[in-house]
Amino acid sequence: MMESSRCDLRRATVADLDAIMVLETLSPPWSADSWKDEVDHHFVALAGRGEVHGVIAMSLVGSVAEVRRIIVDPSVRRTGIGQSLLSHGMEWAASHGAQEVFLEVSADNHGAIALYASHGFSPVMRRENYYGTDDDAVVYRWLVPGEGQVL
Numbered sequence: 001m002m003e004s005s006r007c008d009l010r011r012a013t014v015a016d017l018d019a020i021m022v023l024e025t026l027s028p029p030w031s032a033d034s035w036k037d038e039v040d041h042h043f044v045a046l047a048g049r050g051e052v053h054g055v056i057a058m059s060l061v062g063s064v065a066e067v068r069r070i071i072v073d074p075s076v077r078r079t080g081i082g083q084s085l086l087s088h089g090m091e092w093a094a095s096h097g098a099q100e101v102f103l104e105v106s107a108d109n110h111g112a113i114a115l116y117a118s119h120g121f122s123p124v125m126r127r128e129n130y131y132g133t134d135d136d137a138v139v140y141r142w143l144v145p146g147e148g149q150v151l
């Protein structure tokens with residue numbers, strides 16, 4: 001378990017699925033089965049202290065990692081939990097051999113984009129109308145610093 005001043009970070013297990021489903025209120029939400037698959041086969045980390053306040057799901061194939069999901073409980077947003085989870089996911093990816101980390105976000109999701117940009121992610125591709133009419137997706141990438149560079 002990693003600690004920060006705001007929350008504790010730990011890897012999720014299948015015993016955490018109920019808590020994750022409480023966070024999972026987005027549209028279109030992931031099902032409990034999707035999350036079980038995530039916990040079983042990828043990297044899922046939780047943030048909270050006592051309760052679960054946030055979750056991040058990451059995958060890694062070869063040297064390419066992806067932030068597949070990041071959700072923070074609306075009641076505790078803007079308290080630094082999202083950035084703790086994202087940093088934790090980036091560190092996990094870097095320490096497991098990732099050379100680049102991708103994620104996809106709605107072009108309208110200005111809060112998430114601000115979070116990603118502040119962590120070194122840059123836009124590399126726009127998918128027009130990806131989520132529906134006038135709802136574009138933007139793919140962001142973070143290049144993992146090489147040896148001698150600062151993470």
Ligand SMILES: CC(C)(COP(=O)(O)OP(=O)(O)OC[C@H]1O[C@@H](n2cnc3c(N)ncnc32)[C@H](O)[C@@H]1OP(=O)(O)O)[C@@H](O)C(=O)NCCC(=O)NCCS
Nearest residue numbers: 070071072077078079080081082083104105111112114115
């Ligand atoms: C995106 C999300 C994970 C951010 O979590 P969070 O815990 O609120 O983020 P943090 O408190 O760590 O914010 C860190 C920084 O990101 C930026 N940021 C985060 N949310 C923001 C918002 N709504 N508006 C503007 N900037 C925002 C700010 O720069 C913030 O720093 P500051 O509070 O000192 O200004 C959260 O809003 C969320 O769960 N949203 C719904 C799910 C979602 O959209 N996930 C991303 C899909 S790709």
